[in-house]
Amino acid sequence: MSATMATIERWLGNPVTRFLLQWLSSDCSRCGNRLEVALFRFTHGGSAPCIFCRLASWLVGITLRRSGKAFGVREDLMKEGLLDPYLRRGLTTVIRSIARHGITRPQRINAPFLVVWDVTHRCNLRCIHCYQDACQALPDELDTGEAKGVIDQLARAGVVAIAFSGGEPLMRPDIRELIRYAKEKGFFVSLASNGTLIRDALAQDLASDGLDYIEISLDGADAAHHDLFRGIPGAFDRTVTGIRACVSAGLDTGVATTVTRETVDHLPAIHQLAAILGASMPLDCS
Numbered sequence: 001m002s003a004t005m006a007t008i009e010r011w012l013g014n015p016v017t018r019f020l021l022q023w024l025s026s027d028c029s030r031c032g033n034r035l036e037v038a039l040f041r042f043t044h045g046g047s048a049p050c051i052f053c054r055l056a057s058w059l060v061g062i063t064l065r066r067s068g069k070a071f072g073v074r075e076d077l078m079k080e081g082l083l084d085p086y087l088r089r090g091l092t093t094v095i096r097s098i099a100r101h102g103i104t105r106p107q108r109i110n111a112p113f114l115v116v117w118d119v120t121h122r123c124n125l126r127c128i129h130c131y132q133d134a135c136q137a138l139p140d141e142l143d144t145g146e147a148k149g150v151i152d153q154l155a156r157a158g159v160v161a162i163a164f165s166g167g168e169p170l171m172r173p174d175i176r177e178l179i180r181y182a183k184e185k186g187f188f189v190s191l192a193s194n195g196t197l198i199r200d201a202l203a204q205d206l207a208s209d210g211l212d213y214i215e216i217s218l219d220g221a222d223a224a225h226h227d228l229f230r231g232i233p234g235a236f237d238r239t240v241t242g243i244r245a246c247v248s249a250g251l252d253t254g255v256a257t258t259v260t261r262e263t264v265d266h267l268p269a270i271h272q273l274a275a276i277l278g279a280s281m282p283l284d285c286s
């Protein structure tokens, strides 16, 4: 460990520093989380509504400028990086975690950065690999109000991103309401779907709801392979239509493939099809 890092660790482990960090990263009833407010002010300027958050913003500004000087990072580059609201929330969670637990190895974090949430057990496909063995809604699935309550809890905990999954999340009639609510609470929101229920109008609605990313499952580059895997004839055509609709609506669209003995040889062709459709695939098959 370098001398600088050892000094930072000592400084962060100091009880006075941790007390200050706990105050900085606590919630203000008027402004929201003080640290998030301070990081926002650092990048966007202006002043916080209350005097305590103005003080917090001043302290955070000084600390960031001094740290930038110590590490040779220009202030404008720091501000540019922190323009990303998800980075600001992630940084807030890390600092809150250090305030709560001190420096630990590995670092204990108060909340995961991403929560993948199976919001329903319902599904319109019968995939042979499905870990959910999904079909009908479970009797104790959360209703809209309860699901919003969970989103509130995740926001308070400092989670950065929510990925709605299932089952098929679009089988929930309130899924758009949940997406909009999660966006209001400042999350990066994504959806994992089989794509078969998506047409142009729904894709445009999802884009206007603020959905950040949609990942659609594709397990073959043609109907024969995909439909065999997904258990319903016609699924491939509907999934491809769904991917096209999402791309046309301007949604950031990715393709996900379950790698098994049945699909592994088809990965390059699936990758090629994803590229033709204008979707990304987080896998280099070249």
Ligand SMILES: [Zn+2]
Pocket (backbone or CB within 6 Å): 028, 029, 030, 031, 032, 048, 049, 050, 051, 052, 053, 054
């Ligand atoms: Zn305040």
